[in-house]
Amino acid sequence: MNYDRQINQYLITLAQYMSRLDTQQANEVIREIESHIYDVIDNAEIEGRPIAIDEVLARFGSPRQLAQQYSDHLLMGTPPPPGFTALRKIKKSVTAGVFYGSGIVGYILGAVLIIIGILKVFMPESVGVWVNDHGQSIILGVVEQAPLSSDELLGIWLIPVGIATGSLITYLTYRLLSVLKQYREH
Amino acid sequence: MEKDNSAAKWDVQLRKGTLDMVILAALKGRSLYGLALLNLLQKLETTAITEGTLYPLLDRLKKEGVVSAQWVQEGTTRPRKYYSLTPEGKAKLNILTERWRKSVSDMEFLLANPGPATF
Incomplete structure (x- = not known):
């Protein structure tokens, strides 16, 4: 069965929420998650188990929740204070x-x-x-x-x-x- | 039912406080990629976590410098990101291990010495 469309949709949405991070960091995260999902599918197929792709994706949480967990510690260590949201877009080059x-x-x-x-x-x-x-x-x-x-x-x-x-x-x-x-x- | 609920709550609370140590301990002496690490933790009753918890946590530990990550491709399989302890991670695990054992021994003492205080 082809799950690509559903997985791609999840990863695309995740990429959108990860856009506040450096492109390289975001790509690294997405690449790893994609690798994990297809490993799970491969393992299930090898063992002849049915695959509930919804459940696999649900274990990651929604793309928004997952991206939030990454961005919280990648950007600040702690979430930024209210009103400083715009600073998230500053690149790591403050002199x-x-x-x-x-x-x-x-x-x-x-x-x-x-x-x-x-x-x-x-x-x-x-x-x-x-x-x-x-x-x-x-x-x-x-x-x-x-x-x-x-x-x-x-x-x-x-x-x-x-x-x-x-x-x-x-x-x-x-x-x-x-x-x-x-x-x-x- | 109440017993199960209390045990589940206890597991959640304990997991929250020990997650860093769980990951460091799981990586002691070996390199694992995400799915293998997840499968290992899910085999153990009190350390089972989901992907949504594991990957951001690994990323944070990597940023903290206690684990390192490297993409590895074996044969024709797709590349996997393997995690292992850094020297800082090993040192941190030693500290956490010592504190964990101290906590366990303190708790054992309290459980083994019920009744009026004698010290």
Whole structure:
């Protein structure tokens, strides 16, 4: 009996779900599974046993489930955090410059926002965000005197907004570096 | 029925915790391809797993460097991917074996010493 069509359909679907991996890795997995399935069929035919190809394929699980098991450890070791799905498509070529650059920018930006939020508590008149009358420039930071012809944005809300945003950026930078690290190590 | 259910649950839980060791132990001193390894494990009552568990697990162990894999073609048969332990895998198996035996001996001690605590 010819099972090729059913097996091919399974492998094609599996290949689609494996597309997030390197082509070589995906091909290797598919080749091995194909070899296994045909070995099972050959053995059954030699022993004169009937073959339930549905059962053979079911033991692998659905193509989606199977691909998920491979991709979980191939890509991350652990699944990526929500929101970082797009990073799965990054090839394994994250340079040291990108890695450390992302870290420095992210952590400094996060730290600055947190510090400004805290300073606003103690220096409410000198710390803030101002925008000029025409909306052409924004000043963020610590000043001796509030800029002339400017309106202050946020006011006292700069404290929670600065600290929360800074913390979020710091956390996201940490998670980003965790993901990028996987691509530097392998 | 309840007895069977409890035993089945126990097997599942134990298998989850010992799968890495099961694979490493099965590959000790020999190279096996996926189907042969699967058939070996399925002959044993508590180590039977399915293809969907075995292959991703082998792939992970390979990525961890404890097993290596090599395609081999024997005669006119189709190529098969053979797995074997790496030096790191042998070292890991030694550690796991030692801990496994310690667990078994601790459990045996508890089972052999029921009643009020004497230590």
